[in-house]
Amino acid sequence: MAGIIEKIPMLRAGSKKDRGSKTSSSITLRVYRSNSANGNSYRYDTFDVPIQRWTTVLDALLYAKAYEDNSIAIRYSCRMASCGSCGMKINGRPRLACYTNVAELESPVITCQPLTNFSLIRDLVTDFSEFFRHHKSIKPFIINQNADLMTSEEVSEFIQSPRDVDEYLQFSYCIKCGLCYSACPTVATDVRFLGPQALAQAYRYYADTRDNGSREDMKNIDDKHGIWRCHFAGSCSNVCPKGVDPALGIQLLRRHLTSFSKHDKKIAEMKHHSQVT
Amino acid sequence: MLQERQIMRIHYITGLAALFVVAVHILMRLIVPYHTSLQFSNVIANYHNFSYAVLLESILVLLAIHGFNGLRVILLELRQKSSWENGVTIFTIVAMIAIIAFGTRTIIVANGLGVG
Amino acid sequence: MWASGRKKSFNATATDRSNHEGLKGWLNPARYGWERVAYWLQRLTGLFLLIYFIGHIYETSSLTGGESAWNAMLQFTETPWGHLFLVLVIGTSTYHSINGIRLIFAETGTGLGRPGRPDYPYDALSLNYKQKSGIWVALILAAVAMVYGGNVLFGGG
Numbered sequence: 001m002a003g004i005i006e007k008i009p010m011l012r013a014g015s016k017k018d019r020g021s022k023t024s025s026s027i028t029l030r031v032y033r034s035n036s037a038n039g040n041s042y043r044y045d046t047f048d049v050p051i052q053r054w055t056t057v058l059d060a061l062l063y064a065k066a067y068e069d070n071s072i073a074i075r076y077s078c079r080m081a082s083c084g085s086c087g088m089k090i091n092g093r094p095r096l097a098c099y100t101n102v103a104e105l106e107s108p109v110i111t112c113q114p115l116t117n118f119s120l121i122r123d124l125v126t127d128f129s130e131f132f133r134h135h136k137s138i139k140p141f142i143i144n145q146n147a148d149l150m151t152s153e154e155v156s157e158f159i160q161s162p163r164d165v166d167e168y169l170q171f172s173y174c175i176k177c178g179l180c181y182s183a184c185p186t187v188a189t190d191v192r193f194l195g196p197q198a199l200a201q202a203y204r205y206y207a208d209t210r211d212n213g214s215r216e217d218m219k220n221i222d223d224k225h226g227i228w229r230c231h232f233a234g235s236c237s238n239v240c241p242k243g244v245d246p247a248l249g250i251q252l253l254r255r256h257l258t259s260f261s262k263h264d265k266k267i268a269e270m271k272h273h274s275q276v277t
Numbered sequence: 278m279l280q281e282r283q284i285m286r287i288h289y290i291t292g293l294a295a296l297f298v299v300a301v302h303i304l305m306r307l308i309v310p311y312h313t314s315l316q317f318s319n320v321i322a323n324y325h326n327f328s329y330a331v332l333l334e335s336i337l338v339l340l341a342i343h344g345f346n347g348l349r350v351i352l353l354e355l356r357q358k359s360s361w362e363n364g365v366t367i368f369t370i371v372a373m374i375a376i377i378a379f380g381t382r383t384i385i386v387a388n389g390l391g392v393g
Numbered sequence: 394m395w396a397s398g399r400k401k402s403f404n405a406t407a408t409d410r411s412n413h414e415g416l417k418g419w420l421n422p423a424r425y426g427w428e429r430v431a432y433w434l435q436r437l438t439g440l441f442l443l444i445y446f447i448g449h450i451y452e453t454s455s456l457t458g459g460e461s462a463w464n465a466m467l468q469f470t471e472t473p474w475g476h477l478f479l480v481l482v483i484g485t486s487t488y489h490s491i492n493g494i495r496l497i498f499a500e501t502g503t504g505l506g507r508p509g510r511p512d513y514p515y516d517a518l519s520l521n522y523k524q525k526s527g528i529w530v531a532l533i534l535a536a537v538a539m540v541y542g543g544n545v546l547f548g549g550g
Contacts, residue, residue, distance in 0.1 A: 040411060092424055093424050093425075114412065116412055116413065116414045116418070117412065117413050117414060117418075118412060119411065119412055120411065120412045126412065166507075166508060166509055166510065167508055168508065169508070169509075169510060170508050170509060170510065170511045171508070173511065183425060184418075185414075185418045185419050185429070185432065186354055187413070187418075188413055188414035188415055188416075188417070188418025188419065189354050189355050189413065189414075189415055189416065189418065189419065190353075190354045190355075190357060191357055191413070192357045193354070207508075222280060222281060222282050223281055224281045224353060224362075225353075225357070226281070228281045228282065228284075228285050228350075229350070229353075229354060230500075231432050231435070231496070232428060232432070232496060232499050232500055233425070233428055233429045233431075233432035234425070234426060234427075234428030234429060234432075234517070234519065234520050235425035235426070235428070235429050237517035237519055237520050238425045238426045238428070238429070238517065238520060239425070240515070240517065241515065242511070242515060243511025243512070243515030243516070243517070244511075245508075245511070245517040245518050245519050245520075247428075247505075247517065247519045247520070248502075248505050248506065248508065248517070248518055248519035249508075251499055251500055251501070251502045251505055251519065252502045252505075252508070254500055254501065254502070255500075255501045255502035255503075257282050258282060258285065258286060258289075258500075258501060289497050292490075292493050292497070293494070293497070296490050296493075296494075299486070307545070311545050311546065312471075315467060315471070317456075317460040317463045317464065320456065320463070321456070324456070337450070340446055341446075344439070344442070344443040344446055345443070347439050347443065348440070348443060351436065351439075351440070355416075376446075376447060376450055379450060379451075379454065380450045380453075380454075382454075382457070383450070383453055383454045383456060383457055386456070386457040387456045387457060
């Protein structure tokens with residue numbers, strides 16, 4: 001935090017409005033304005049927004065929406081990098097608006113654009129249908145034919161060791177914010193590519209010992225628009241705000257598919273892992 | 278048709294193998310002074326060496342597969358209409374075969390040529 | 394999420410590319426770190442080498458036309474511009490090979506680390522210096538190879 005506080009004077013020095021004035025710091029916020037219902041035309045609206053050391057880009061946008069132009073369309077919810085709603089391009093890079101402090105951008109001008117590689121709805125709001133469709137296609141849930149709790153008499157719970165959990169835990173932190181999808185160079189041109197989020201989630205369920213290996217066919221992953229169109233550009237991991245590291249998940253899944261891994265998928269054996277209650 | 282994972286395995290293997298054979302090919306140009314090595318008689322003498330001719334043929338095949346598969350990957354990512362994808366696959370396979378055939382012709386003819 | 398409140402005028406189809414970055418996404422390697430630059434260079438060098446490969450197969454086919462045809466080809470290629478082009482080929486092939494080896498390791502999950510429990514500042518495990526240094530090695534060796542190749546081609550060595 002000390003580093004961010006020190007950056008405020010730098011912004012103050014760069015702000016034309018603030019020179020010689022007694023007002024607090026301010027930045028110039030440029031917001032992309034467009035409405036898909038009116039075609040592809042767009043413009044940038046500019047707002048002067050006062051900031052404090054704790055001001056995030058989302059705060060600045062909400063200030064502009066409250067006091068300058070209440071027609072700005074923004075999607076947000078938790079304001080604490082937990083829901084993934086406020087993803088947008090800020091100064092050219094996909095970020096979460098609530099998680100980006102104005103000072104860390106080190107610029108008196110902040111440009112907010114909608115996430116690329118998503119269809120535009122309005123202003124900073126994009127359509128996540130394609131993204132969720134890709135996510136659903138990899139079956140993002142535990143599949144275990146032995147886990148019929150209604151009929152099995154011996155079942156009580158799955159037991160996982162901490163080591164088992166560590167194999168997939170970081171990939172479960174995904175908040176589906178779409179920043180990785182926006183940053184990916186393959187998604188930029190290939191609409192059939194599953195995207196880093198879906199592929200990382202495929203690995204998350206593959207590596208989970210509770211899943212019983214029924215994903216072995218993975219037809220939509222082992223496909224010419226599947227995992228093989230990832231080229232480890234690393235942009236997804238570079239922008240991920242939660243440390244999911246989708247690139248790691250994708251390469252680990254690829255290791256399995258190229259059969260370079262000797263680690264066989266552990267099959268969750270209910271009788272071995274469970275305790276009788 | 279090959280599965281995509283088999284194609285990618287081939288892509289990795291041809292890339293690695295091509296690295297070794299191309300290194301030998303380049304070194305052949307350096308065992309005598311470079312400009313001398315490019316004289317017609319010296320080049321033909323290389324082609325007369327059966328092992329070297331086999332080396333050249335292997336470079337041709339490995340690089341044609343690796344290169345055109347790479348081009349196929351790039352083109353597949355550009356557009357996703359099925360007509361485009363089928364066209365790209367056919368084009369890269371035909372181009373691969375054509376370049377291998379053309380290069381093989383050179384190797385065979387040069388192997389049969391006398392010096393000078 | 395987009396159930397009943399959706400207006401009919403909005404229609405995002407699976408092939409709606411209006412906000413996709415397109416080729417610009419490939420061609421601009423900035424802002425995302427060394428791995429994105431390496432990806433961009435790998436693509437460019439690959440395409441360049443493919444074009445060179447096709448040209449090289451064509452130029453060596455002049456052997457079949459006898460010594461005069463071969464010498465005519467040499468007159469065209471053994472020029473300062475031809476040598477400069479060859480130096481570029483040497484550099485691009487060195488970079489493409491070494492970065493390709495780095496990618497083979499990375500894409501089989503080697504050298505990327507084990508998944509664990511991420512903590513602030515949530516740096517990505519896979520973007521570590523072990524595999525990143527492969528990019529720098531590739532660039533440095535490409536430069537060295539270009540210098541050596543230039544010395545051979547221009548220095549008569």
